[in-house]
Amino acid sequence: MEKNQKESIWNQIDMKVFVPGMAVILLVIAVGIFFPNQFYNALHTGVLWIMDHFKWFYILLVILICGLFAAICFTKLGDIRLGGKKAKPSLKTSTWFTLSMTGTIAVGICFYGVSGPVNMLMNPPSFMGVEAGTKEAIIPVLKYCYLHYAFPVFFIIVAFAMMIALIYYNGKRTLRANDTLYPLLGERSQGVLGSVINTFSVVALLVTGTDMGLAVLQLNAGIGTVAGMSETPSFEPYIILFYTVITILFATSGVHKLMGKLSDINAIAYFVILGVILVFGAVGANRLLCTFFTSMGEFVRDFIPMISFGDPIDQTGWQTTATMYYYSWNIVPAFLHALFYVSIAYGRTLRQFILVNCVAPGLVTCLWYVLFGGSAMFGVVEGKRPV
Numbered sequence: 599m600e601k602n603q604k605e606s607i608w609n610q611i612d613m614k615v616f617v618p619g620m621a622v623i624l625l626v627i628a629v630g631i632f633f634p635n636q637f638y639n640a641l642h643t644g645v646l647w648i649m650d651h652f653k654w655f656y657i658l659l660v661i662l663i664c665g666l667f668a669a670i671c672f673t674k675l676g677d678i679r680l681g682g683k684k685a686k687p688s689l690k691t692s693t694w695f696t697l698s699m700t701g702t703i704a705v706g707i708c709f710y711g712v713s714g715p716v717n718m719l720m721n722p723p724s725f726m727g728v729e730a731g732t733k734e735a736i737i738p739v740l741k742y743c744y745l746h747y748a749f750p751v752f753f754i755i756v757a758f759a760m761m762i763a764l765i766y767y768n769g770k771r772t773l774r775a776n777d778t779l780y781p782l783l784g785e786r787s788q789g790v791l792g793s794v795i796n797t798f799s800v801v802a803l804l805v806t807g808t809d810m811g812l813a814v815l816q817l818n819a820g821i822g823t824v825a826g827m828s829e830t831p832s833f834e835p836y837i838i839l840f841y842t843v844i845t846i847l848f849a850t851s852g853v854h855k856l857m858g859k860l861s862d863i864n865a866i867a868y869f870v871i872l873g874v875i876l877v878f879g880a881v882g883a884n885r886l887l888c889t890f891f892t893s894m895g896e897f898v899r900d901f902i903p904m905i906s907f908g909d910p911i912d913q914t915g916w917q918t919t920a921t922m923y924y925y926s927w928n929i930v931p932a933f934l935h936a937l938f939y940v941s942i943a944y945g946r947t948l949r950q951f952i953l954v955n956c957v958a959p960g961l962v963t964c965l966w967y968v969l970f971g972g973s974a975m976f977g978v979v980e981g982k983r984p985v
Contacts, residue, residue: 612793612796614793614797615793615796615797615800616800618793618797619796619797619800619801622797622801623800623801623804626801626804645918645926646918649917649918649922653908653917653918653922654908656922656925656926657905657906657907657908659754659925659929660750660753660754660905660925661905661906663753663754663757664750664753664905666757667753667756667757667952667956670948670949670952671949671952671953675948676947676948676949676952677947677948677949678764678768678947678948679945679946679947679948680763680764680767680768680943680944680945680946680947680948680951681767681768681944681945682767682768685767685944685945686945687944687945687946688944688945689858689942691954692862693858693861693862694942694943694946694954695865695954695958696858696861696862696864696865697857697858697861697942698939698942698954698955698958698959699861699865699868699958699959699962700860700861700864700865700868701861701935701938702752702755702935702938702959706747706963707747707963707966707967707970708813708816709812709813709816710747711966711967711970711971712970712971712974714743714746714747714967714971715739715740715743715967715971715972715974715975716971716974716975716978718739718742718743718920719731719735719736719739719975719978719979720978722735722738722739723909723914723916723920724912724914725907725909725912725914725916726738726739726742731978731979732979733979735975735979736889736972736975736976736979737889737892737893737896739971739975740889740893740897740964740967740968740971740972741893741896741897741900741904742904742920742921743964743967743971744893744894744897744960744963744964744967745897745904745905745921746920746921746924747924747963747967748960748961748963748964748967749956749957749960750905750925751924751925751927751928752955752956752959752960753956754925754928754929754932755928755932755935755936755939755955756936756939756951756952756955756956757932758932758933758935758936759932759935759936759937759939759940759943759951759955760948760951760952761778761936762778762933762936762937762940763939763940763943763951765777765778765780765781766940767940767943767944769781773937773940774792774796775795775796775798775799775933776788776791776792776793776795776796777792779795799933802930802931802933803930803931803933803934810838810841813841814834814837814838814841815834817837818831818832818833818834818837821833848860868962868966872965872966872969875969875970875973876969879969879973880973880977881972881973881976881977885976886968886969886972886973889968889972890964890965890968890969890972893964893968894964897964939951939955943955
C-alpha cells in the first residue's frame with residue numbers, strides 16, 4: 599500500500615485498459631453528439647433485439663440469484679465471514695446500514711417515487727387485469743413497484759458485490775473485474791483476456807451517468823418550483839459542478855469521517871420525511887400502513903410467479919420498457935455499486951451482507967413507494983389530485 603501511495607497516479611493506471619477504454623468512451627460520446635438520432639435508433643434496435651432473443655436470460659438470472667440468496671440466508675453458507683473467521687468489522691452496524699441504504703436508493707425513490715406508480719396506475723399492462731385509474735389497480739401497481747425498484751434489483755447488485763467481496767477478502771485477489779472471474783477462467787483471466795474484460799467493465803460504467811442526470815434534472819426542476827419560477831431554470835451545469843466537487847470531497851474523506859456522518863444525516867432525513875407523511879399526510883397513517891402490509895403480503899405470495907413471468911402469451915411488450923429495463927439499468931452499473939458495498943463489508947457474514955444490503959433497504963424502498971406513490975394514487979383515483 600505504501601509503495602502504491604509513493605507512485606505517481608499514472609504509474610498506477612493500467613494503460614492496457616485505460617487507453618482502449620477511453621477511446622471507446624470518447625467514440626460513443628462523439629457519435630451521440632454528432633449523430634443523436636441515428637445513435638438512439640441503433641441503441642433502441644439493439645435493446646429490442648436483446649429482449650426478443652434473451653429476455654429469458656434476465657428472468658433466469660433473477661431466479662438463480664434469489665435461490666442463491668435464500669440458500670445463504672437459511673443454511674450454514676450464511677456463516678461465511680468476509681475476510682476469514684477472525685475478521686472484525688470496522689464500522690458500527692447502524693453506520694453500515696445507513697451507508698448502504700443512502701448510497702444506493704436516493705435517485706430511484708426520489709425520481710420515481712411518485713411518477714412511477716402514478717404512470718403505471720394510468721397505463722397498466724393488460725395482463726395485470728385491472729382498469730386504468732381505479733382503486734383496484736393500486737395494490738397490483740405497488741407490487742410491480744416493489745419488483746422494479748426494490749428486492750430483485752437489490753439482489754442483482756448485491757450478487758455482484760458478494761462475488762467481488764469473496765474474491766477480494768477471502769480469495770486474496772484484486773478488485774479488478776477480471777479477477778472476479780478467476781475461479782472460472784483461472785490464469786486465462788489475466789493477460790489479454792483480462793484486459794478485454796476490464797475494458798468492457800469500464801466502458802459499461804458509462805451508464806452510471808444516467809443516475810446523476812436524473813438527479814440533476816429533478817433538482818433543477820425542484821429549484822424552479824420552490825422558487826416560484828414560471829419557466830424551468832437552466833442550473834444543470836452548476837448543479838453538476840457542485841455535485842462533482844461535493845462527491846469527491848466526501849468520497850475521499852472515507853466512510854469513518856464525512857461520508858459516514860453524511861449517511862447518518864441522510865438516513866435520519868429519510869425517516870423524518872416518512873414520519874411526516876404518515877402523521878400529517880392527507881391519506882392517513884392507518885390507511886397507508888394497511889396498504890403497505892396488504893401489498894407486501896400479496897407481493898410475497900406472488901413473488902415467484904412475478905420474477906418468472908415472461909409475458910409469452912399476450913406479448914404486450916410492456917416488460918421490455920418496464921421490468922427488463924430496470925433489471926438492465928441495475929446490471930450494467932452493478933460493478934461500481936458493488937465496489938462500494940465491498941469497501942464497507944469487511945468482517946461481515948454473507949447472511950448479514952444480504953440482510954443489510956438487500957432486505958433492510960428494500961423494505962425502506964417499499965414503504966417509501968407506499969407513502970409517496972400510494973398517497974398520490976389515492977389522490978388521483980379519488981379526484982383529489984390531477985394526473
